[in-house]
Amino acid sequence: MNLLLAEDDAKLGRLLIHKLKNEFHQVDWVKDGESALDYAVSQMYDVVILDWMLPKLTGQEVCAEIRKEGSQVPVLMLTARDSIDDRVLGLDSGADDYVVKPFEFDELFARIRALARRSHNTIQEDVIHVGMIQLNRTAHSLHVQDQQVPLTYKEYQLMDVLITNAGKVLTRDQLIERIWGFDAEVSNNNLDVLVKLTRKKLKDAKADKAIKSVRNVGYQIG
Incomplete structure (x- = not known):
């Protein structure tokens, strides 16, 4: 939830x-x-x-x-x-x-x-669609069409916050706070690595949407 x-x-x-x-x-x-x-x-x-x-x-x-x-x-x-x-x-x-x-x-x-x-x-009850991507917020899973994309817990959290805010650019600070928590000692490098790994999984699943970088701001799904 x-x-x-x-x-x-x-x-x-x-x-x-x-x-x-x-x-x-x-x-x-x-x-x-x-x-x-x-x-x-x-x-x-x-x-x-x-x-x-x-x-x-x-x-x-x-x-x-x-x-x-x-x-x-x-x-x-x-x-x-x-x-x-x-x-x-x-x-x-x-x-x-x-x-x-x-x-x-x-x-x-x-x-x-x-x-x-x-x-x-x-x-937000069960499934949110962004293009071919389906986020199931009850099962904590993500599919591209009928193919489930295996995600770690942090990767799922990243996709959850990006998809539920589709169309918005989220700052690095917002993403770090929502994924790792308030006052977490996490660097931008941790976020960049998480994004890189998740991007590759979306690409391998041939998703029509990707995690896009917004220079000097953060990331969005699109």
Whole structure:
């Protein structure tokens, strides 16, 4: 699944990113409400996870603005507030569910899966097509026509982020953060090697699309 996490607590955020990626989720992590709103309305996510107490805009305010934009993406609120009034306030702002801190990770993951199953935002549900390339986000696989292309986990992550952002140029920093994670000690050379290996697999499979370099910026699929 493609998830957006808005959490300003750096320690908890890093732990959540680690746990979610171990569950084979693609995660974008932001630390304030304004960034959360920008990401939520400009990209497609299976679930948005919002901390209640975010700087700039609260999770409740972000959720309300997401709904005003007409998005029906499932929203899960993380909150230390467990009174009935606070729960009602969060749900009334448009949240679909909430988890009270501190929480068990197994419960959080189960609620995320449940929200994704109920989602009406089905454009990312199974297969995304870009030319002859088919990305199956449920099976974590990639095909060129009927031929499966064997990818490592990092190669799959690269193709996932490029295909789900087809038509956009992604910077090196964006790709490194989304593939290796926030604060990862990874160089541009690591990314270039990953791109080179993945390009060769697409070429060997005779795909009609390739990973293109954009000078001094990054990469895109096209």
